[in-house]
Amino acid sequence: MNQRPSRKNQIAKPGPATPVLEPIEGARQLLRELNVQGIPIQPRKIAAQLQIVVWEREMETPYDGCLMRVGDTWGILLNNLIQSQARKNFTIAHELGHYYLDGGQIEGQGSAADKEDEAATFATQHRCQREDLRGFDSHRLEEQRANQFAVELLMPSPIFRADAADLPKIGLSAIGALAARYSTSLTSTAIRYTRLSPHVCAIVLSERRQIKYLAYSNRFRQNSDCYLARNKPLHPDSVAAQLEKDRSKEVKEDRRKVPLSYWCSTPSDQALIEQSRRLPRMNQVLTFLWLPDTS
Numbered sequence: 001m002n003q004r005p006s007r008k009n010q011i012a013k014p015g016p017a018t019p020v021l022e023p024i025e026g027a028r029q030l031l032r033e034l035n036v037q038g039i040p041i042q043p044r045k046i047a048a049q050l051q052i053v054v055w056e057r058e059m060e061t062p063y064d065g066c067l068m069r070v071g072d073t074w075g076i077l078l079n080n081l082i083q084s085q086a087r088k089n090f091t092i093a094h095e096l097g098h099y100y101l102d103g104g105q106i107e108g109q110g111s112a113a114d115k116e117d118e119a120a121t122f123a124t125q126h127r128c129q130r131e132d133l134r135g136f137d138s139h140r141l142e143e144q145r146a147n148q149f150a151v152e153l154l155m156p157s158p159i160f161r162a163d164a165a166d167l168p169k170i171g172l173s174a175i176g177a178l179a180a181r182y183s184t185s186l187t188s189t190a191i192r193y194t195r196l197s198p199h200v201c202a203i204v205l206s207e208r209r210q211i212k213y214l215a216y217s218n219r220f221r222q223n224s225d226c227y228l229a230r231n232k233p234l235h236p237d238s239v240a241a242q243l244e245k246d247r248s249k250e251v252k253e254d255r256r257k258v259p260l261s262y263w264c265s266t267p268s269d270q271a272l273i274e275q276s277r278r279l280p281r282m283n284q285v286l287t288f289l290w291l292p293d294t295s
């Protein structure tokens, strides 16, 4: 009983000789070690198998989750202000990433601010802010690594790619179906779907009519006419800008052909398929952009 994964043993004695575990390989290794099968992957079950206690408590708002260690006991604290089960799943998977990839490195990070917190005064911990858990690239390397781990853990690439290819439509409806199957958020599933896509496509999250986050497929990156910039204002005639403008209307989603130049600075007059959906709770618009093959 009580089988600990081999990586944990390596983490117990960190040092220059300890190889850095690559996040994607780390997630695959953990799924193999615990013989996890079946979709959706349940990160709470994985935590239980690793003897990591998961509990929920109200935390200050910028924080979604926290990895803690008290002596030899590890715990994941979830902010119970998070309402979506999918986001809770992602947060647990992200904290598992810190534990599994960099578990030996949180020692001594407790700060003076933790003094009011009785549990934290004798615990070492790693707190994760909401901005670090979005699934888009974080600025901090350790957060990027934990996100990459979480994405591969919850949506393992070989099976996710096959499931995406089986769906008849390309775009937000396929992403919605995959999010339901994998118990993942629409946004993190959209990023995964786009990055693994064999098509020329991108996903954009905009706020106040400005591009806030973006992710794209390899073929989008390789296409010289396709370039998206963060903080760029939305074209007023784009579907996304129209949905923002008509916020009071019932229409939540629309899909139509728009010139590629609405989104990318290019002289090309190619038509792009834009599918946008309002996310009212977040006050954001999620947009899937797809340049169909013309050859």
Ligand SMILES: [Zn+2]
Binding pocket: 094, 098, 127, 128, 129, 132, 142, 143, 146
């Ligand atoms: Zn984190």
